[in-house]
Amino acid sequence: MPEPGARAAAHAVADGFRDLPAAPPRTPGPPDGPIGWAGYDAARAAAARRTGEAESVVCGTARIGGRDVVLVSFEFGFLGGSLGERTGDLLAAAHRTARERRVPLVSLLATGGSRMQEGMRALAQLQRLTAESARTRAAGLPQVAVARDPTTGGGWAVLGAGADVVLAVEGAQIGFAGSRVRPPGADPAAYTARAQYAAGHVDAVVAPDELPARLGRLVALLAPPHPLAPVEPPGSGTTAPAELLPRSGWEAVTRARAAGRPRADAYLDAYFDVREPVSGDRCGGTDPGMLCGFGSRAGRTVAYAAQRGTRTTPAGYRTAARLIRLAGRLGVPVLTLIDTPGAANGPEDERAGAGPAIAEVFTAVATSPVPVTGLLVGEGGSGGALALAPPGNTWAVPDSYFAVIAPEGAAAILKRTPDEVPATADQLRPRPQDLAALGVTRGTVGPVVSAMRHDGAYE
The missing domain is CATH 3.90.226.10 (2-enoyl-CoA Hydratase; Chain A, domain 1)
Known part of the structure; x- marks a missing residue:
C-alpha cells in the first residue's frame, strides 16, 4: 500500500x-x-x-x-x-x-x-x-x-x-x-x-x-556551514611510547595481523559522538569492509572512509571515492582509517574494475578541496592501502605497518624460502617508526583504542 x-x-x-x-x-x-x-x-x-x-x-x-x-x-x-x-x-x-x-x-x-x-x-x-x-x-x-x-x-x-x-x-x-x-x-x-x-x-x-x-x-x-580546518586523527594528542613500538619489521606485521587488534569500528565509535553511514558505489556493489559516512565530533561534522582489515573490493574503493568527493562539495573535512592487506585481486575484482576504482580514490584524495587526514590503524598493504593515505597528513598507531608489498609476496618474487619471510619483512622497513623516518607518515600516535599490553601482546 x-x-x-x-x-x-x-x-x-x-x-x-x-x-x-x-x-x-x-x-x-x-x-x-x-x-x-x-x-x-x-x-x-x-x-x-x-x-x-x-x-x-x-x-x-x-x-x-x-x-x-x-x-x-x-x-x-x-x-x-x-x-x-x-x-x-x-x-x-x-x-x-x-x-x-x-x-x-x-x-x-x-x-x-x-x-x-x-x-x-x-x-x-x-x-x-x-x-x-x-x-x-x-x-x-x-x-x-x-x-x-x-x-x-x-x-x-x-x-x-x-x-x-x-x-x-x-x-x-x-x-x-x-x-x-x-x-x-x-x-x-x-x-x-x-x-x-x-x-x-x-x-x-x-x-x-x-x-x-x-x-x-x-x-x-x-547542513552548512562546516569549518575547513584539518581534523586531528584519533590519538594525535599523544605520541606512542617507544616500548609500544615493534622491534622488528616482522613483529610489526604480526601485530597488525593479530586477531585481537582493534579495528575500524572501535576507532570510529571512540572518535565520534554520533555517525550516519553512506553505503554503496551506485554502480551495483557494496563492500562491508569499507565503512563510509558522516559523524560528529565535539559538534563538528567529519566525513570518514574506513577500511576494516579485509581486502577492499572495487565497490569499496568507489564508495570511498564517492564519499570523499561528496565531502569536498559540502566543505566537510575527511578522516580515513587505513587497514587492508591489499586490494581484492580475484578475477571478479579485475572484471569489476579494481584498477580504475583504486585510481578514483587516489584522484579524489589528491584533488580534494577539503583537508584529508589519514590514520594507519593496521595493515598497510601496498597501493590498495596507500590510496586512502593523504600525502603529508597520515599518521600511524603502534600496531600497524605499511609496505610496498606483503613480505610473503616479496619473498616469493625474490625466490626466497618461507623461513626467509621474517627477514624479508625487516628489509622492507614497514614499522611505524620506519614510516615516520622515511617521511611516509607524520608520526606515531596512541595507543588510541587498544587492548595491547606493554609487552606488545593483546588481551
Missing part, C-alpha cells in the same frame, strides 16, 4: 512546515493539457478534491534535526505522484529557495514517474530538474532523498538516485520500472528497498518509525 499523503509524511519528519509562496500561474493552456488527453482536466480536478492538493507535490520550509531545510513531499494520491509541468515549476522553486537560503533540500518521494497525460512536456521536466539539482550541488548544498512507497520511473532516477544521500523506507517499492511495465516474470524482490540497498544504490533502509530520528541526524550532520 502507498504511504500516507504528502503533508502527513512531511509532518512526521519535520517541524514547522510552511508552504512556499504560490508560484505565478501559468498561462492557461488548451483543454486537457498540452497534448489534449481526453479527460485530463477532469482527472486533475478529481485528484484535487480527493487529496486537497493542487498538484502531486507540496513544497515548503521546515526544520529537521534542528536545522532549516526546504522540504518537498510527494502526494501519491494525486495522479500517482506523477511529474508534470506544474510539478516541475514547484520543484524548481524549491531548489531556488534552498540556494537562496543556503539550506539542505530534503525530498520525500512517492511517485510513479512522468505524467503520461502531458506527454513529452512532462518527461522534459527530468532535464529541467537535473539542471536545478546540478546548480544546488554546485552551491555546496546537500540533497537528501527519502524513497517512500512507491518510488519508480524518472522520479527515482532523477530525484532519488540523483540525490547526495538516499534513505529508503523499509518495504518500499523502488526501481526505474513501475510494477505494470516490468518484463514478464520479473522477480518483484528486485524492485525493493532491500534490493536497492544490496546493490549499492541507497545508503540505508530505515523503518518508518525510525525515519524521523535518522533523517534528523543526517540533516544535522550535512
